[in-house]
Amino acid sequence: MRISVAADSKDGVAERVVAELRGRGHEVVTHGALNDGERDDWAWACELAARDVSEGRADQAVVCCWTGTGASIAANKVPGVRAALCVDAYTADGARKWNDANVLALSLRLTSDVVLAEILDAWLAGRPSSDAGDVANISHLDDI
Numbered sequence: 001m002r003i004s005v006a007a008d009s010k011d012g013v014a015e016r017v018v019a020e021l022r023g024r025g026h027e028v029v030t031h032g033a034l035n036d037g038e039r040d041d042w043a044w045a046c047e048l049a050a051r052d053v054s055e056g057r058a059d060q061a062v063v064c065c066w067t068g069t070g071a072s073i074a075a076n077k078v079p080g081v082r083a084a085l086c087v088d089a090y091t092a093d094g095a096r097k098w099n100d101a102n103v104l105a106l107s108l109r110l111t112s113d114v115v116l117a118e119i120l121d122a123w124l125a126g127r128p129s130s131d132a133g134d135v136a137n138i139s140h141l142d143d144i
């Protein structure tokens with residue numbers, strides 16, 4: 001897959017996200033602090049990654065900030081994006097299975113290297129279940 005990754009800092013697991021995805025064979029596009037000289041602004045960088053998904057330049061995105069909250073809020077402002085802040089593999093699996101989430105939000109502070117690998121395994125293996133059809137019940141909010 002082609003996956004956009006945004007972060008407002010290289011702290012924590014930011015660069016590890018990119019390495020883990022590339023190591024799994026994915027094509028990675030980076031935004032924000034992951035690119036030398038680019039803005040280290042979470043709202044700006046995470047919007048870019050989310051727009052890559054909504055405008056078809058990426059299949060999925062991973063958005064990161066220190067807490068993960070701003071990253072998820074910024075991404076969820078973009079129409080067609082369903083960003084889920086995931087703290088463990090169970091949440092990541094549920095986000096794909098039940099919410100058909102297309103953007104993974106992570107906390108750079110909270111996510112350890114080990115948990116990151118578990119989250120990515122679950123996220124990348126996850127497929128929307130029939131329950132994910134409930135997502136249609138919120139799609140009208142994209143127009144607001």
Ligand SMILES: O=C(CO)[C@H](O)[C@H](O)COP(=O)(O)O
Nearest residue numbers: 008065066067068069070071
């Ligand atoms: O977690 C975040 C937003 O949700 C940011 O990473 C945190 O606020 C730090 O940002 P800044 O370096 O701009 O103060």
